[in-house]
Amino acid sequence: MQTGTVNPRAAHLSLALRHVADSADGISRAGIAARTGLNRSTASSLIDELINGGLVKETGSYKGAPRAGRPGTALALRDDGPAGLGIDVNVDYTAVCVVDLTGALRYKHVLAEDQRGLSTREILDRIARLARGAQQAADADGLTLCGSAVAVPGIVDRAHTKVTLAPNLGWRDLDVNEVLPAGLHGTPALLDNEANYAALSESALLRRRASYLFVSGQIGVGSGIVLDGALYRGAHGWSGEIGHLPVDRDGPPCSCGRRGCLERYAGQEAILRAAGMTENAGTTFGVRPTVAMLADRARDGCPATLQALTRAGQILGYTLAACLNLLDLTHVVLGGIYRELAPWMAPPIERELATQFLGAAWSRPTVQVSTYGPEAPAMGAARSVIHDVLTNPSRWLNLHPVRPSAPPRSGR
Incomplete structure (x- = not known):
């Protein structure tokens, strides 16, 4: 042909x-x-x-x-034939998911272990072990993995399945096919930013062909832009890098090499730091603080924690309003750490949208939490594999x- x-x-x-x-x-x-x-x-x-x-x-x-x-x-x-394997590698966790042809979740494993300080080879070996475990689970369930997709927190070259830049992992020009298990019929992995794949986990919004911004808070901050039910990647596939929108050009240095990026104010480490939760000043001395600890302190009414969450919500909401003024979307979905922290961050976000989004007087965007937790990017990645089967x-x-x-x- x-x-x-x-x-x-x-x-x-x-x-x-x-x-x-x-x-x-x-x-x-x-x-x-x-x-x-x-x-x-x-x-x-x-x-x-x-x-x-x-x-x-x-x-x-x-x-x-x-x-x-x-x-x-x-x-x-x-629901007993082809299945997709989704892999998500992030700074402080790794996740794998298997979904069947109907899009249903058949296997999930989230490994909450900090990757900072590990070499690239050690991280890749960890991903490969998790992927092999997912393949074994699929085999035991009578499913045939027909492909895989990898979600990463950074800029990707989807055409060549390379991670162009993942600053919080320290990756540049990395070929993700090194991490795949054998036996997927020689199919190259799909690759995308983790927020893009997380956005594709919102099946209810996709079925309605909604237009929404999925905001994923992790160590960094990313977003997936969905227009009329279709993911918008931009001319080079770099869309959605909301975490590197400038909040203050004279602000603190960012891992991307610039200064004053949003993630330095609303990313996980920034919020923990603002709440006074550093490794030596956290609730448990000598233990790296977590978002779960932060949420516990917020529920206990800790003033410093509540102030930090309110401030992060205000800055994130202000940035989201600017995005919505440009894109005119109907929904904002809070994923990643923002899903767990939504009780405290969503109110200031909504207040900022009410005052800074130009169309708020006529049609205020809906702010909602994501359907899935840390498995959302891996879930969306696996479903992207299934989407390819349905279309081809x-x-x-x-x-x-x-x-x-x-x-x-x-x-x-």
């Missing part, structure tokens, strides 16, 4: 599979034909191929709109032998 040509069969398989995936109440072969404009014989043949390839199953009589003759057979995605099922079908099937059914 020449470069740039389109295989009609592959395109029709993708179209049919997407309609099955998007039909929450099931759909029949006749329904596929009606919605795609394909004739019933072609639609039925496509479905047979998807069934034989382990992507679609029949679930009983279709309960859709009545029609003459026998009722059709309802179709749904299989031919690749999966070509890699897996077709099982014998009954003769093709009529075009119901």
Whole structure:
């Protein structure tokens, strides 16, 4: 096949599979034909191929709109076939997730261990061990990992699966395919910023084709921009670096090499420091303070902690208002540490949006916490693998032998 040509069969398989995936109440072969404009014989043949390839199953009589003759057979995605592996590597934790073709979470492991002071090789070995554990769990559950995706806190080169710059990990020009387990059919890993993948974990907003800004607070601060249900990456894939928007050009130095970036005021270390929780002044002497400790102090009403959280919320809210004035989005989703700290940070964020967002008098953005906790980036990464199967099922079908099937059914 020449470069740039389109295989009609592959395109029709993708179209049919997407309609099955998007039909929450099931759909029949006749329904596929009606919605795609394909004739019933072609639609039925496509479905047979998807069934034989382990992507679609029949679930009983279709309960859709009545029609003459026998009722059709309802179709749904299989949950025992291809699965996606998502890996998230961050400064103080690593996570892996496995999701099946329906997008359901089948395995999760979050390892909360600080990576600071470790060499790149040590971090990569840790990721590889977690990925092998996820593959073993998938195998035990009867799932076949069909690909993997890696989330990192930094700027990435998605075309070459390289981490261009992850300042808080000290990574430059790192090929992430070094971390993958064997046995994924030689498929290169997908790669993206952790906030982008975390934004893709918000399935309810994506189904509604909402426009939202997912803000992920960690050691650094990142964001994923979703416009009408689609992730916006920018011309080079560098969009969403909200943590490096300047708050004060004469402010404290940042790991990116600049000064006064947002993460120096609203990142995890900045908030802990403002609350007086350094390693030698924390609630437990000699133990590195955590966000969980910070939340406990806030619940106990510690004045310094409450002041630090309020101030961080104000600065983050002010920056978010500027972003929303530019992008005009309907939702802000607080993820990462902001999910746990939302009881104290969300009110000042909302106050800033009410006064600094130009459209607040007519339509104030909704501020909500993320659906998932620290596993959100790995969850979104795994779902991005599944998205590729749904949009290009031919690749999966070509890699897996077709099982014998009954003769093709009529075009119901």
